[in-house]
Structures are given as structure tokens and as C-alpha cells.
Amino acid sequence: MKWERKIMNRLHVMFVMLIILFSVPSAMAITVDGVRGVGEWDENWAYAQYNASSYNPYASFGDRMVVRQGVYNNPVDLVTDEWNDIDPKDDSGGDFDESMAVNGVAATDYSSGLDVSKIYGHYDPINDILYGMTEVYGIPGDGDGNGEIYSEEPADGDTTAGPAGSGIGLTESWVIRIIQVSTGDSSLILVNANAWTVSSSVGMTNSDVYAHLTSDHFNVANPDDLPKSVYEISISDFSTFYDVSPGEVLAVEVLSGSSGDSSVGEDTAVVFIEIPNPEIHIEKATNGVDADTYEEAPELSLGQDVTWTYVVTNTGNVPLADVEVTDDQGVIPVFQGGDTDGDGLLDLTETWTYEAEGTAECGDYENVADVVGYYGVIPVTDDDPSHYVVSCEPDIDIEKSTNGFDADFPSGPAIEVGETITWKYVVTNTGDAALTNIVVVDDVIGTIGNDKITDKADGDDVLEIGEEWTYIVTDTLEECTPLYKNTGNVTGEAVDDGTVVTDEDPSHYHCKSVVPTLTPVGILAMIGALGILGMVTLRRRD
Known part of the structure; x- marks a missing residue:
């Protein structure tokens, strides 16, 4: 039955994924040291305010990013909130300059100083580690605005700046919240005064998290060339706390702000890491009728033209390559269209159509369409039958x-x-x-x-x-x-x-009986015999 084939296909996909997870070396070594090293982080994993051209919602194995500004409250927000691929311009308010960040300077000159520049996220399924990195405009710990965080002095009313060398002011915080979207289970990692505390509904503790904060500074005099704060974390044995099976979605919310900042929500961004769930679906029709069973099959006449239509859709969450449609009765489905962007990939928003033609034959006819597509080296398949009936009278x-x-x-x-x-x-x-x-x-x-x-x-x-x-x-x-x-x-x-x-x-x-053939001599002899017979007969009468 079709549902049994789907279960077997699903198990096959998961088996292949497990083989990949335990046989392919990690694509990149990530060091949690507060520095974004060359080649250490893939741009395609990032959400960035100004480089959205490099944004790729279908990143390397294990990642898919969807981002918005604003506080993530619960799984319902995944549907109800408005999403953005890039940071909305001037989200901090019309009086703020989005390109600059400093705490303790007049708001009419600069933004809040706490906006998130970029978010990077990556789940390494081989080593079962979740990595995260955030680049932030400015350094929340630079309370006096002098470009460094080692000798914080009160300035512009910031009387609660952190101690020298703290790396982050006492009123500033860096917060990460990790949520399992399907259940709402979450962990809150609060970094304050260069230390962190973890509160979690899934059993995660401080010892499970490694975090590092940068000590880079920025130059107020040159706001277009600002090094940014880099905050990194890693969480080992991640599957102990969260479900990372295909199709599961993890929301990672990042806040960089001040406890005294009434608009801290504007400094929040969310990145979604969706575990790949490759799936494909095919629907076959005969002369426009779905006809999965003989009861649904159209009745055709002998010799009538038959057109089979094959509609292929992507029912997973990642694009599929090398899509191929075949028919078990030897007809050849021909691609009609649907690759709207022309990239050769069956995207989530696309529907590909194929057609094949034939001539109706006598009896109850069935043919089955098969489709295969690939996510990397992982094949996914589906099939769908279709039927027609021609009532014939054999003689x-x-x-x-x-x-x-x-x-x-x-x-x-x-x-x-x-x-x-x-x-x-x-x-x-x-x-x-x-x-x-x-x-x-x-x-x-x-x-x-x-x-x-x-x-x-x-x-x-x-x-x-x-x-x-x-x-x-x-x-x-x-x-x-x-x-x-x-x-x-x-x-x-x-x-x-x-x-x-x-x-x-x-x-x-x-x-037919055989009649003897008489020669002339025979005929004369027979006449003579008859004459003699006649004379003998006459004498007896006398």
C-alpha cells in the first residue's frame, strides 16, 4: 500500500542521513574565542542587516535560517509574526541613525548602540554541537564611549557601568534563548558582567554552555569602519536537550541590550535552524482524472488518445536536485514546466509538470508513476498509480x-x-x-x-x-x-x-464411384453380347 511505501521511504531517508552524519567529516572547525576567524563562519549561515544578498535560507547540511526583528514569545509567533530577510531600516525609531552604535551619546546622533548586526547559527550533527555567534554594533560594555572597556567610568548618566575588564557593563546584557518550536521548551542563557547563568526547561545548566565575549572596540570618529562586538557560544551534547530529528525547528533568539533601555526589543533578532526534512510527492492523472483506483478510472474507448499528467511537488523543507519521473509501463514522461527560477532545483514553492501520451487498450489498465529527487546524496521517492478502463468484446x-x-x-x-x-x-x-x-x-x-x-x-x-x-x-x-x-x-x-x-x-x-472406361472394341463386344443374349431369350420363348 502507498502508506507502507511512504514509511519505508522515510526510514530509508533517515538511514541514509545517519550514514552521512557518521561518515562525513565536519565541514568547518569553529573556535569559540570571540573572534570571527577567516573561513570560520559561512556567510550563508548569517542573518545580516546590510548584506542580505548573501542570505541563503537553505544552507549547508542541518541549517535553514528565517529571521525577524522583535521578541520571540512562543511557537505561535512562528506563524503570526511578520518576517524579514533583512533588518528593517530605522527599526529603532525615526530619530536614530542605524549605522552607528554607542551607549551614553545623545539619541539624536546615534542609534541605541545595541542593535544586532549579524546572527550566525550552525548545528554540527556529527559532533552534536550547536554553535552560535552574534555581531553587535558597538560594545554594550563601553559605557563611557571612549572606545575601550577596560577602564569604565560613569558618563552621561551611566552610573552603573561594569568594573574594569568586565567586558560588558552591569546594565548591559547579552541574552540567548533557544526554543524547540514544536513544544515550546526553551533554555535562557543570560550573560551579564562577563559571566552567564542558564535557566532551562530541558535540563541545561551552566556547565553545558561555553561562551566567549570579544574585547574589540570601535572608533567613534569613523562610524563607517567599526569593528563589532563578537559573542560566541557552543553547546555540546545538544541532542540530549533538544530534538534534532528531520523537520524539527529550533528558534535561537538573541538580545543585546541594556536593562535600562526601554526599547530593548528593537535589539532582538531570531534565527531558525530547521533540520532538513527532504520529501517529494507525485500525483498522476489519466485524461485529467486522478484515478488512483479502478473505481475512479475513466471509461475510454478502444484506440482513444490517452494523456497522462504527472504533477511533482516538494513536500519537505529543502530544495531537491536531479528530479526524475518514470512510468512502469514504458511511456516516457516529458517535462512541461514549473522551474520558475530556472535553477534546476525543485524548490518548495514550485510545482513541476510532466506529460506522456498513449492509445487506449482493452481491459483494466494500470500504470504507476515514480519520482526521485536528491538532497545532497540523500534520495527521496514517491509513486502514484493511475487507471483507465476500456470495455472490449473478445471474439x-x-x-x-x-x-x-x-x-x-x-x-x-x-x-x-x-x-x-x-x-x-x-x-x-x-x-x-x-x-x-x-x-x-x-x-x-x-x-x-x-x-x-x-x-x-x-x-x-x-x-x-x-x-x-x-x-x-x-x-x-x-x-x-x-x-x-x-x-x-x-x-x-x-x-x-x-x-x-x-x-x-x-x-x-x-x-465418387469408379466407372470403367470402354474402348470401341469393348463397345462392339458388348453389343454383340447383348445380341446373343437377345437371340437366346427368343428361342426359349419359342
Whole structure:
């Protein structure tokens, strides 16, 4: 059944994914040291305010990113909130400059100083580690705005700046919240005063998290060339706390802000890591009818044009490559269209259509469409049957003749003793269904074997519609029979449903007695004999 095939396909995908997870080396070594090293983080894993051109929602194995600004509250927000691929311009308010960040400077000159620049996320399924990195405009710990965080002095009312070397001010915080979207389970990692505390509904503790904060600074005099704060974390044995099976979604929310900042929500961004769940679906129709079963099948006439339509959709969460559609009855589905962006990948938003054509045959007809697509080296498949019905009436005819005479009725041709008798049996498919297992029997002679066939059209063992087979049997008349009759009988079976059809036809002949041939001498002798016989008869009367 189709649901059983889907289960087996699902198990096959998961098995292949496990093989990949435990056989492919990690694509990148990530060091949690507060520095975004060269080649250490893939741009395609990032959400960035100004480089959205490099944004790729379908990143390397294990990642898919969807981002918005604003606080993530619960799994319902995944549906109800408005999403953005890039940070909305001036989300911190019309009076703020989005390009600059510093704490303790007039709001009319700069943004809040706490906006998230980029978010990077990556789940390493081989080592079972979740990595995260955030780049933030400015350094929340630089309370006095002098470009460094080692000698914090109160400035512009920031009287609660952190101690020298803290790396982050006492009123500033960096918060990560990791949520299992399907359940709402979450862990909150709060970094404050260069330390962190973890509160978790899934059992995660401080010892399970490693975090590092940068000590880079920025130059207020050159706001277009600002190094940014880099915060990194790693969580080992991640699957101990969260479900990372195919299709599961993890929301990672990042806040970088001040406890005294009333608009801290504007400094929040969310990245979603969706575990790959490759799936594909095919729907096949016959002359526009889905026809998964014979009960739904359209009724066609023999020889009618048939068009099979194959509609392929991506029901997973990642694009699929090398999509191929086949049909088990040998027809060749031809791609009609649907690759809207022309990239050769079956995207989530695309529907690909194929068509094949044929001619309706007798009986109950089924063919099954199969489709395969690939996510990396992982194949995903689906199949779908379709049917049609053609009601046909199989029939067969046999015509028997004797020495060229149909002779259905007595007395047929006259044949003398010693002459050759030729019986001819012509078998014709007079129905609208191909026939097989053709057997010809004569009620006197017995079975007429295929070695007696002298004409068999295309030479196969199927008596096609309108096709004729001819059998010839010869014999010599050895004894005179006044009237002779024999009957030819034929049976066959319809190829499509095994219906047995039969027909018979008689033929006759009669035997002609041998009359002696008289020569002229013989005739005279016979006349003389008759004369003598007559004279003898007359004398006796006297």
C-alpha cells in the first residue's frame, strides 16, 4: 500500500542521513574565542542587516535560517509574526541613525548602540554541537564611549557601568534563548558582567554552555569602519536537550541590550535552524482524472488518445536536485514546466509538470508513476498509480474448407479414392481484444498443431485484433465414403482478462464411384453380347 511505501521511504531517508552524519567529516572547525576567524563562519549561515544578498535560507547540511526583528514569545509567533530577510531600516525609531552604535551619546546622533548586526547559527550533527555567534554594533560594555572597556567610568548618566575588564557593563546584557518550536521548551542563557547563568526547561545548566565575549572596540570618529562586538557560544551534547530529528525547528533568539533601555526589543533578532526534512510527492492523472483506483478510472474507448499528467511537488523543507519521473509501463514522461527560477532545483514553492501520451487498450489498465529527487546524496521517492478502463468484446472465428470448397452443407466436393484431401482452417480475431492460447481441434482428426500453421502474420503467439492464422492439413482418400463430415473448433483467451472465446465450422465431401472406361472394341463386344443374349431369350420363348 502507498502508506507502507511512504514509511519505508522515510526510514530509508533517515538511514541514509545517519550514514552521512557518521561518515562525513565536519565541514568547518569553529573556535569559540570571540573572534570571527577567516573561513570560520559561512556567510550563508548569517542573518545580516546590510548584506542580505548573501542570505541563503537553505544552507549547508542541518541549517535553514528565517529571521525577524522583535521578541520571540512562543511557537505561535512562528506563524503570526511578520518576517524579514533583512533588518528593517530605522527599526529603532525615526530619530536614530542605524549605522552607528554607542551607549551614553545623545539619541539624536546615534542609534541605541545595541542593535544586532549579524546572527550566525550552525548545528554540527556529527559532533552534536550547536554553535552560535552574534555581531553587535558597538560594545554594550563601553559605557563611557571612549572606545575601550577596560577602564569604565560613569558618563552621561551611566552610573552603573561594569568594573574594569568586565567586558560588558552591569546594565548591559547579552541574552540567548533557544526554543524547540514544536513544544515550546526553551533554555535562557543570560550573560551579564562577563559571566552567564542558564535557566532551562530541558535540563541545561551552566556547565553545558561555553561562551566567549570579544574585547574589540570601535572608533567613534569613523562610524563607517567599526569593528563589532563578537559573542560566541557552543553547546555540546545538544541532542540530549533538544530534538534534532528531520523537520524539527529550533528558534535561537538573541538580545543585546541594556536593562535600562526601554526599547530593548528593537535589539532582538531570531534565527531558525530547521533540520532538513527532504520529501517529494507525485500525483498522476489519466485524461485529467486522478484515478488512483479502478473505481475512479475513466471509461475510454478502444484506440482513444490517452494523456497522462504527472504533477511533482516538494513536500519537505529543502530544495531537491536531479528530479526524475518514470512510468512502469514504458511511456516516457516529458517535462512541461514549473522551474520558475530556472535553477534546476525543485524548490518548495514550485510545482513541476510532466506529460506522456498513449492509445487506449482493452481491459483494466494500470500504470504507476515514480519520482526521485536528491538532497545532497540523500534520495527521496514517491509513486502514484493511475487507471483507465476500456470495455472490449473478445471474439474469434474459424472457417474450414475442403479442397477449396467451404462445404458447410452436404454433400460437398466429390473425391475419388486415391485423391488428396486438403482441409484448410482460417482463424480470425473478430473481436476488439487481443487473444492468446489459440487451440484448433478437428472432431475427426484431433488437435491441429501449430506445425500446421502456414500463415501467422507477425509470427508471435498473440492473435491480434483482425489478424488471421491459417492451418493446412492434407490426407489421401483410401476408402470410399458416401458422405463425410468433420468440424473444426477453435478456442482462445483474451489477453487482458482471460475471457475464453470459441467458434466452430463444419465441412463435407462425398466419394465418387469408379466407372470403367470402354474402348470401341469393348463397345462392339458388348453389343454383340447383348445380341446373343437377345437371340437366346427368343428361342426359349419359342
